[in-house]
Amino acid sequence: MFFQEARSAPTRLALVRVGLRADAVVRTDAGVLTVANPFGLATARGLPPRVAAVLRRLPGTLTGMDDLVAGLLADGGTDQEVALLLLTLDRFNPILVHEIGPLRFVPIARDAVLHPPVLPADRPVRLSRFALVRRTGEELVLESPLSRHRVTLTGDALPLLGRDATAEEAAHLVAAGFTEEADSAVPTWDFHDLYFHSRSRAGRHDAPFGATFSGDLPPEPALKPVPAGPAIDLRRPPSEPGPPFTAVLESRRTVRRYGAPPTIDRLGELLHRSARVKHLSGPSPGVPYETSGRPYPGGGAVHSLELYLVVGRCTGLDQGAYYYDPAAHRLVTLPAAGADRRAMLDLACAATGGLVRPDVLITITSRFRRMSWKYSGMAYATVLKDVGGLYQTLYLVATAMGMAPCALGGGDADLAARTFGLDWASESSVGEFLIGEAGP
Numbered sequence: 001m002f003f004q005e006a007r008s009a010p011t012r013l014a015l016v017r018v019g020l021r022a023d024a025v026v027r028t029d030a031g032v033l034t035v036a037n038p039f040g041l042a043t044a045r046g047l048p049p050r051v052a053a054v055l056r057r058l059p060g061t062l063t064g065m066d067d068l069v070a071g072l073l074a075d076g077g078t079d080q081e082v083a084l085l086l087l088t089l090d091r092f093n094p095i096l097v098h099e100i101g102p103l104r105f106v107p108i109a110r111d112a113v114l115h116p117p118v119l120p121a122d123r124p125v126r127l128s129r130f131a132l133v134r135r136t137g138e139e140l141v142l143e144s145p146l147s148r149h150r151v152t153l154t155g156d157a158l159p160l161l162g163r164d165a166t167a168e169e170a171a172h173l174v175a176a177g178f179t180e181e182a183d184s185a186v187p188t189w190d191f192h193d194l195y196f197h198s199r200s201r202a203g204r205h206d207a208p209f210g211a212t213f214s215g216d217l218p219p220e221p222a223l224k225p226v227p228a229g230p231a232i233d234l235r236r237p238p239s240e241p242g243p244p245f246t247a248v249l250e251s252r253r254t255v256r257r258y259g260a261p262p263t264i265d266r267l268g269e270l271l272h273r274s275a276r277v278k279h280l281s282g283p284s285p286g287v288p289y290e291t292s293g294r295p296y297p298g299g300g301a302v303h304s305l306e307l308y309l310v311v312g313r314c315t316g317l318d319q320g321a322y323y324y325d326p327a328a329h330r331l332v333t334l335p336a337a338g339a340d341r342r343a344m345l346d347l348a349c350a351a352t353g354g355l356v357r358p359d360v361l362i363t364i365t366s367r368f369r370r371m372s373w374k375y376s377g378m379a380y381a382t383v384l385k386d387v388g389g390l391y392q393t394l395y396l397v398a399t400a401m402g403m404a405p406c407a408l409g410g411g412d413a414d415l416a417a418r419t420f421g422l423d424w425a426s427e428s429s430v431g432e433f434l435i436g437e438a439g440p
């Protein structure tokens with residue numbers, strides 16, 4: 001507690017500067033002081049007008065705790081009012097900005113709390129392996145998925161890289177979860193996974209999130225311009241009842257044993273039933289971009305996924321690399337290098353533990369800007385969820401057709417971009433799926 005700490009560590013009053021985020025709005029109404037902030041409302045009742053006046057000045061400012069107290073006393077405030085001010089600041093801790101030396105701790109989540117322990121001056125602290133420093137706008141910030149604060153590095157920037165932190169700075173870093181102490185709770189997480197998890201859901205950051213739409217930029221079209229190259233029309237299967245859905249669901253499994261190669265008609269049927277464009281819709285009120293309907297679900301009907309095939313064995317289709325044109329239901333031949341195609345198949349084979357040499361490798365890419373034009377924070381997560389929906393659709397259709405499906409968990413996005421002639425940053429692979437005919 002700040003008040004208690006202020007007594008036990010009186011230096012802290014002099015060292016710490018506090019304020020409220022600039023976007024906090026303080027109102028007093030019928031004796032109730034309300035602070036509207038990005039995470040909700042904080043209220044305090046029955047505050048003396050002099051204390052309320054101090055709090056009203058806090059948004060967008062930083063003042064030393066001792067200066068706040070001195071100012072209140074200079075205004076005629078009593079000891080009781082000083083105590084009330086400190087208690088109220090403590091209650092508002094989750095929405096208070098704290099500045100200590102060159103470190104400004106900004107709360108970025110609903111449950112942000114900063115209660116620095118009292119550390120011995122010579123206690124070493126090391127940054128968490130999840131902490132990262134980056135530029136945002138004109139500021140250099142320290143962030144960590146384990147923290148509900150962002151630290152703006154002010155003035156004497158990068159203090160922790162250039163010199164040891166003071167005991168007070170260290171105490172604040174420990175309290176905010178930026179030091180090694182926080183890592184023991186997450187021993188198996190990779191840095192990038194935890195950062196992605198924290199930023200692709202709400203709750204631990206204050207960045208734009210959800211369907212925010214990228215204002216000035218036009219949306220990508222629903223359909224990718226079809227690459228130039230010889231096209232091969234695929235068979236459209238008749239609409240006829242297949243095996244009962246529950247039987248398909250119950251018998252679905254991964255098959256890594258192949259029989260005869262699939263035929264181009266069977267491949268065409270699989271792609272038609274699982275990945276074709278069923279219909280297109282123009283922009284409409286509330287949905288200011290083209291959408292399409294496909295057999296598998298897609299977040300926001302954005303459908304950023306594209307399918308590419310590397311064919312090892314397929315009756316009626318030459319070995320090669322192809323783009324699946326989902327609107328025209330045909331394959332477009334791509335001028336991929338043989339060595340790249342072989343490397344793609346080798347890698348997919350290795351991903352099965354060498355169990356099977358793929359007959360057909362389906363590589364799923366995402367046209368990233370299609371998704372990130374609409375969504376902030378959750379665009380890539382939505383892409384991966386879409387891949388899951390497509391995986392299951394491919395699994396179920398293949399099972400219903402008696403084929404051999406196998407999803408893969410990883411692939412080389414750089415190699416795939418080169419094989420299919422794509423720009424890695426604009427469109428590259430996010431999933432792989434093997435298909436063949438089930439063997440004995």
Ligand SMILES: Cc1cc2nc3c(=O)[nH]c(=O)nc-3n(C[C@H](O)[C@H](O)[C@H](O)COP(=O)(O)O)c2cc1C
Nearest residue numbers: 252253254255256351352353391406407408409410
């Ligand atoms: C996201 C995902 C990634 C997968 N990655 C691989 C893989 O890299 N190699 C592989 O042989 N199987 C892979 N599989 C198949 C799983 O091993 C398989 O689904 C799991 O063993 C359960 O067996 P079942 O599909 O027969 O129910 C993957 C499946 C999914 C859903």
